[in-house]
Amino acid sequence: MENFFDHMEEHEDVNMIKLEVNIDNISSEWLGYTMDKLLKEGANDVFYVPIFMKKNRPAYMMQVLCDQKILENIKRIIFEETTTLGIRYYPVTVHRLGRRFVERKTPWGVVKIKQGIYNGQIVQESPEYEDCKNIADRHQIPLKKIYDYVWKKGYKGKET
CATH class of the missing domain: 3.10.20.300 (mk0293 like domain)
Incomplete structure (x- = not known):
């Protein structure tokens, strides 16, 4: 029931940020740990998609949805806890039921x-x-x- 009272009424969240990170050379356990930290920090959603990077290296794309107010904390966690060297992020609007x-x-x-x-x-x-x-x-x-x-x-x- 997290954030239940924030989402009782249908609305659009316009201050949301979507982050995307390609990560290779990382343990699955680290990914789980990072996900837990991001969610605890207030990320609305975190998920991983298996991908292949250059030289056909298996990797993951991590996607994170958060409010722009916590963007700097989310970026800090990603840089500290993963092997990535860069983060793509952009504003998104989320229509919530x-x-x-x-x-x-x-x-x-x-x-x-x-x-x-x-x-x-x-x-x-x-x-x-x-x-x-x-x-x-x-x-x-x-x-x-x-x-x-x-x-x-x-x-x-x-x-x-």
Whole structure:
């Protein structure tokens, strides 16, 4: 539920920056550590895409989305924690759906559901992973079964 109150209403974030970094000659563990640090610093999103660089070297492209207010801290972490020698970054606008949480009863317990609201209508719905995981562990049933149940009983484009 991080940043939930910042994103309750549908809006556009216009002060966002997208950073791209090509990284080779780095351990996967370092990438995971760097991702954790970036998210802890306030990055909205961090992900890696496998790529091939010159001389056909396997590498990763790291992409980071953050508010421009924390750009310098994000760049510092990337330069300190990775093997890159440069960062590309540019402004982007992010259209965010409004969000709200509801609870849905299942035969095994209650699951929180995150709903995405676009123009006043529910257009996305996603069960909270931790709730589903806890139910699966507690009842020794496949995680997939809980998701299937929640989605089957889902919103179908209407209010629940």
